[in-house]
Amino acid sequence: MYKDINLHGPAHRELAMPNGNVHVFANEQIFYDIEYKAFEMADNNLRIPRSVHMGYTPDVHVGKGTCIGTTAVWKAKDGFISPSIVGVDIGCGMRLHMTSLHKEDIKDKSLKRKLIQAIEKFVPTSERTTTRYEDIDLEKVVKYGLDGLPNKYITGERDLSHVESHRFDFYPFHLDAIPAKVWRQAHGQIGTLGGGNHFIEIQAIEINDDNREVAEQWGLFDGQVVVMIHSGSRAWGAGLGREYTRIFKEAMEKWGISNPDKDLMYAPINSHEGQTYKALMYSALNFAVANRHMLAYGVHQGFKEVFGDDFEFPVLYDLMHNYAVEEPHRNQVMMVHRKGATLALPAGHYLNVPAYKETGHPALIPGSMGTASYIMLGQESGIKNFYSICHGAGRPRSRSATKQIVSVKQVEESMGVGTDDEILVNHRDLTHLVDESAFAYKDVDQIIDSVVGAGLATVVAKSRPLAVVKGV
Structure with missing residues (x-):
């Protein structure tokens, strides 16, 4: 499929495809395990005119239309936009909260179970359960992100300043294009976890000595209990x-475009379809950041029930x-x-939010259920x-293939x-x-390497x- 490999470093290869070049950021072990279909998909993506850049991160794997683990760039003035290269779970992302607890403080299993149960009281984990927050206006949330939440859920300036963006602006008239079915289905879902690979995870920190000063500036310490949240729109x-x-x-059929x-x-981007999609995608980003915020609000209520107000x-x-x-x-x-x-911006980069201008911002990389996650800093x-x-x-x-080769006993041992x-x-069962266990994912340590x-x-x-805590 690729004509040439230009090795830029131990974990950066540039492959010349028939329709352009793709940069693959993976060590040797990870690179040679990437499925062939991923390179076919890269070439199909590179058929889109005027591509500026296409890159694969080491977690790359086949998705629908485009691989998960893709960065694809066009000039905004004359480029293209693609729902396939965004994905269906628009705005899906990570959130990390800190506590003053040390892992020894919650070593007792009964205390951890109590904490899980308390979190589930405040965070709906069933697909059939709607939000507890009936005072939240869906229209305000999709228009204004965190600014659309009632003031009582915003506990301080940090809530708005320690996020990639608390609000994505677009012309609200675009919301007229939203089908009634979408409004109906999304109503009542703010602050709900969802299923699949979404989770709330209580973790314990191990600081890397090379970045200890940065970690301490961020408020992290060895053994610290933190909570990582993964959900979307x-x-x-x-x-x-x-x-x-x-x-x-x-x-595309009307224009005679094929792939x-x-x-x-x-x-x-400048077509009616492109502009409308961009605006509505931004509305989903607003929903996603508000959803993770309200999930965290619920988790906080659970911690307060166990440890005090x-x-x-x-x-x-x-x-x-x-x-x-x-x-x-x-x-x-x-x-x-x-x-x-x-996104992983380095120290001093002008795109950093003010709170992280000096150090660069934390980039949150989850592992699989049962393996380590990482807090990274861009270079x-x-x-x-x-x-x-x-x-x-x-x-x-695939999920189905994992279920065929991995046993519940293996999962129990990994946990x-x-x-x-x-x-x-x-989950009791x-x-x-099984399809969210450590066996369902690549080796996260190799990914980080x-x-x-x-x-x-x-x-x-x-x-x-x-x-x-997983969805059920």
Whole structure:
């Protein structure tokens, strides 16, 4: 499929495809395990005219139309936008909250179970359960993000300043294009977890000595209990993703545009379809950041029930990994698509939010259920992938294939079931979590080794799971 390999470093290869070049950021072990289909998909994506850049992070794996783990860039003035290169769960991302607890403080299993149960009281984890927050106006949330939430849910300036963005602006008249079905399905979903790979995880921090000063500036310490949250825009983003995949397909047929991949949809940014999708995608980003905020609010209520009303729960950072956004690069505005890719800006970069201008912001990389997650810091040389790193470990195979080859006993062993160090989970039956176990994902340590080896980011801290809340 590729004609040539230009090796830029131990974990950065540039492959010459028939229709353009793709940069692959992966160490040797990860690179040679990437499935062939991923390179076919890269070439199909590169058929989209006027591509500025396409890169694969080490967690890359086949998705619908575009691989998860893709960074794809066009000039905003004459480029393209694609719902396939954003993904259906628009705005899906990570959030991390800090506590003053040390892991020894919650070593007792009964205390961790009590904490899980308290969290589930305040966070709906069933797909059939709607939000507890009936005073939240869905229209205000999708228009204004965190600014659309009632004031009582915003506990201080930190809530608005320690996020990649607390509000994405667009012309509200675009909301007239939203089908009534999407409004109906999304109503009542703010503050709900969702299923699949979404989770709330209680973790313990191990600081990397090379970045200890940065970690301490951020408020991290060894053994610290933190909470990582992974969720997105729920039915709002999913409905928009499906609707505009259909609309883009019809537009491409009308314009006579074709691609070998029937699931890859795209349109000029300046077209009516492109402008409408961009605006509605921003509405989903607003939904997603508000949803994670309210999930964290619910988790905080659970901690307060166990540890008292004075329990503090400051946010470290909130960021996304399924979106397209206009960013200034190379002295012009670019439309940067990140599908399963995380922004990781270095210290001093002008795109950093003010709270992290000096150090660079935390980039949150989850592992699989039962393995470590990472808090990273972007490097200057990350510009070679438009400051994008991985968003997780990535899947080596499909969910169904994992279920066929992995047993529940293996999952139990990976979670340390029955031992003093057991990673507790809210599910009584692990049968439903086989496709979310450590065996369902690539080796996260190799993924991180690739990111560091490529010069995209460094490790600030590693966090080990103590307890997990998953959707049911």
